Structure formats: C-alpha cells, structure tokens
Amino acid sequence: MPDLLIRNASVILTMDDARSELANADILISDGVIAAIEADLPAENADVFDATGAIITPGLVNTHHHLYQTLTRAVPGAQDALLFGWLQRLYPIWARFGPEEMFVSAQIGLAELALSGCTLTSDHLYLFPNGARLDDTIAAAAEVGLRFHATRGAMSIGESDGGLPPDSLVEAERAILGDCIRVIDAFHDPRPGAMTRVGVAPCSPFSVSRDLMRDAAILARDKGVMLHTHLAENDEDIAYSLEKFGCRPGQYAEDLGWVGDDVWHAHCVKLNGQEIDLFARTQTGVAHCPCSNCRLGSGIAPLRQMRDAGVSVGLGVDGSASNDMGNLMAEARQAMLLQRVANGADAMSAREALEIATRGGAAVLGRDDCGQIAVGKRADIAVWDARAVENAGSWDPAALVLAGPAKVRDLFVEGHQVVADGRMQTIDLDKVINRQNALAARLAE
Numbered sequence: 001m002p003d004l005l006i007r008n009a010s011v012i013l014t015m016d017d018a019r020s021e022l023a024n025a026d027i028l029i030s031d032g033v034i035a036a037i038e039a040d041l042p043a044e045n046a047d048v049f050d051a052t053g054a055i056i057t058p059g060l061v062n063t064h065h066h067l068y069q070t071l072t073r074a075v076p077g078a079q080d081a082l083l084f085g086w087l088q089r090l091y092p093i094w095a096r097f098g099p100e101e102m103f104v105s106a107q108i109g110l111a112e113l114a115l116s117g118c119t120l121t122s123d124h125l126y127l128f129p130n131g132a133r134l135d136d137t138i139a140a141a142a143e144v145g146l147r148f149h150a151t152r153g154a155m156s157i158g159e160s161d162g163g164l165p166p167d168s169l170v171e172a173e174r175a176i177l178g179d180c181i182r183v184i185d186a187f188h189d190p191r192p193g194a195m196t197r198v199g200v201a202p203c204s205p206f207s208v209s210r211d212l213m214r215d216a217a218i219l220a221r222d223k224g225v226m227l228h229t230h231l232a233e234n235d236e237d238i239a240y241s242l243e244k245f246g247c248r249p250g251q252y253a254e255d256l257g258w259v260g261d262d263v264w265h266a267h268c269v270k271l272n273g274q275e276i277d278l279f280a281r282t283q284t285g286v287a288h289c290p291c292s293n294c295r296l297g298s299g300i301a302p303l304r305q306m307r308d309a310g311v312s313v314g315l316g317v318d319g320s321a322s323n324d325m326g327n328l329m330a331e332a333r334q335a336m337l338l339q340r341v342a343n344g345a346d347a348m349s350a351r352e353a354l355e356i357a358t359r360g361g362a363a364v365l366g367r368d369d370c371g372q373i374a375v376g377k378r379a380d381i382a383v384w385d386a387r388a389v390e391n392a393g394s395w396d397p398a399a400l401v402l403a404g405p406a407k408v409r410d411l412f413v414e415g416h417q418v419v420a421d422g423r424m425q426t427i428d429l430d431k432v433i434n435r436q437n438a439l440a441a442r443l444a445e
C-alpha cells in the first residue's frame, strides 16, 4: 500500500499526551502507522488526501456493544421496561437467531459505528443459539474493516436454576470454557496493530455461576486475554448481588479475580465510593454507556467521581435493544450532558468527553497503540466536516461534541479508507440493510 498524506485539515485534535490541537499540520501514514505529523510534509510517493474544511480526531473507541441486538431495535413490550423485564421480553426473540442473524446484524452495527467515527470496537456476544458462533461476528468485522475486539460471552444459569434467561439460551460451563479456548486460539492477535482480539466475557453475575466467573478469570490470564462483563448496572442488580452473594458487586468481582488492568466492566452505574477506589487502585476499566443507562432508567453513572479517582473509563453505545442508536459521537455528547445534570455545567467539558471517547476507550481495551494521533500510533483517523450545517457558526472545535456533525465525512482504519464522503467503502450497505430488514420481519412474524 502506498503511503497516505492527509493535508489541509482546519484542525487536528490529536488527543496525544499534551492534548495538542494542530492547525496547518499534515499527517503521513505508512504501513498503517502514523509516520509523521508536521506542516508541509512532501508528498513524494504518497497518495494525497485533501481534508480541507475538516476537523480531524482519532477514531472513536467503543468499549461495549451487543451487535446482534441491531435486529431488535424498538421491540414493542421492551421499549419501556426496566432491565430484568426488558431481558425477559427479548430472550425468546434472540433464541431464534442463527449464524446469518449474527453476521448481518453485526455488519449493520459496525457500519453504524463507522459512520459515527468509530474505528475500534469491542463486542459482547453471550448467546449462541442454532449454531451461531463468535466466528460469525469476527467474519462480519473483517469485511467492514473496523478493528474488532470480540468477547466470548456466556450464560449458564437458566430459568430452571433460578436464573433469568430461558434454559434454551444457556450453555454447559465446560462447553463455554472449551469454546473460549477455541476462539482465542483461532482469532486472538496479541501484537501491536492487531485488527482482531478476543476476550472472555460471562454475561453478568446474574446469568452465570460463581465457579464460571472464577474459571473464566483463570483462563483469560492463562491465555493473556482480557475479561469483560456487566456490573452494578442498576438497583435491581445491586439487590440481586446482596441477596444471592451476600455482598456488593465490587466485592464479588474482587473475590473472583475480576479486577485488574486486564478487566473492564460495563455500566458501573451503582458503584459506591469504596468500589470506585477499588477500581482506581487496581486499574480496572469501565465501559460507560450513558444512553443505555437513560433508556433503561438505570441512573447516572458516577463518571466524574470515577475520572477524578483515576479510574480508566471509555464509552460504550451498548446493544441496540437498549440504546437503540449506535452513534458513538452522540454517546460522547450524552456522557457530557449527564455529568452536567448530576454535577453542574462545569462538570465535564466537550474536550474531556472526546478524550474519553478516544484515548480513554483505547486504554480500557488495552490498546496503547490506538486512540490518539501521534507518531508511532496506528492510523485510525476520523475526518469530520466542519462545513456541515451542524457546525456552521461555531467558534471552536469543541462544537464537534456540542453541536455536531455526529457522522463522519471520512474514516481511516489502519490507514485504509472505510468511509468516504459519508458512505461505506468496504461493504454494500444498502444490500446489508435489505437483508437485515428481511431478517427482522421474519423474527417479528
């Protein structure tokens, strides 16, 4: 691949260690890596990309999603329910999914993320009905071209054992651990610049046993992969933990090896001060999902307190059954607004929200090679049209979060162009949308 030279951007919000904001700088990309950032770099043999009128940021990083749920947006009966009731409405629908549903829904979710500026996403897939496999989503991501951290989720406690999911969606714990090993060996790439990584991710403390939580942590550390689950999402979740385990979620996580810089937990809306200190001390990561938390009425996560304590936090759009939008820039705006509701107008700046959405998320996912525009980092770059109507009249690049646009003009992942002029380049999106709608119609029958 020839080198690529990005020129003429209005400003580059680098999110580097100095949080530099550069006007009149070019970015040279070579072999998927940012090779130079300077004014007036010579084009020599590079292809030149003209970013006139654009604000450039690092590609956004999504730390929590269930891509398969793009097939169950706005399901009647699940639109206004709390977490547990919401799950019980959706489980029987998800039980009818198979490999095709997993593949197509993942492509939709990934394209939606890409168009909102996301270059790196994790996914949490925790049900595998009718022959569906983690492989289906990994294949989908390879075509779309986003950097992808697939996590092998699981549920093992069905209704007949006092759990929430129907028995048809749970798996035997030995089989779960065996498949985790299979997908790690088949797909996990630990090297810098990796396009695919795999994590181990039992769905939540209320859908698997204590033994599986512990064994998953041992397995992940043996294999050198990361751990992910849902934690402390709402009051029901805390009550369940106190009743069934006799402790709060933070204690449960600590007891079972679920803290450390190789662990990140989704939501953490209800962490108390002690738990925030635990997460900060152990460098345990958090995927903050403000829109999902609003949608399910879970509450406002203590993001300000977590950041002030030094907890590593990224953003997540969460699954499309609970958002139902998968726009990561919109998520950054929502994160900022909610902290202002909770703590006042000076509680979070647009720049801090953007930082959490980029280098914050990359840190949570263990990717110090991503999330910022700096020499030696991967060339994951979002190009935003500062001449768009949403940005017209703005005085400062903070407008990107405050005003928009919330969709990218162009997107590069590992130096490859995934979005050009607002259109997906890697897949025929109209065709995938048609397939998705046909599948949704069949599920609704």
Ligand SMILES: [Zn+2]
Binding pocket: 064, 065, 066, 124, 230, 266, 318, 319
């Ligand atoms: Zn989730």
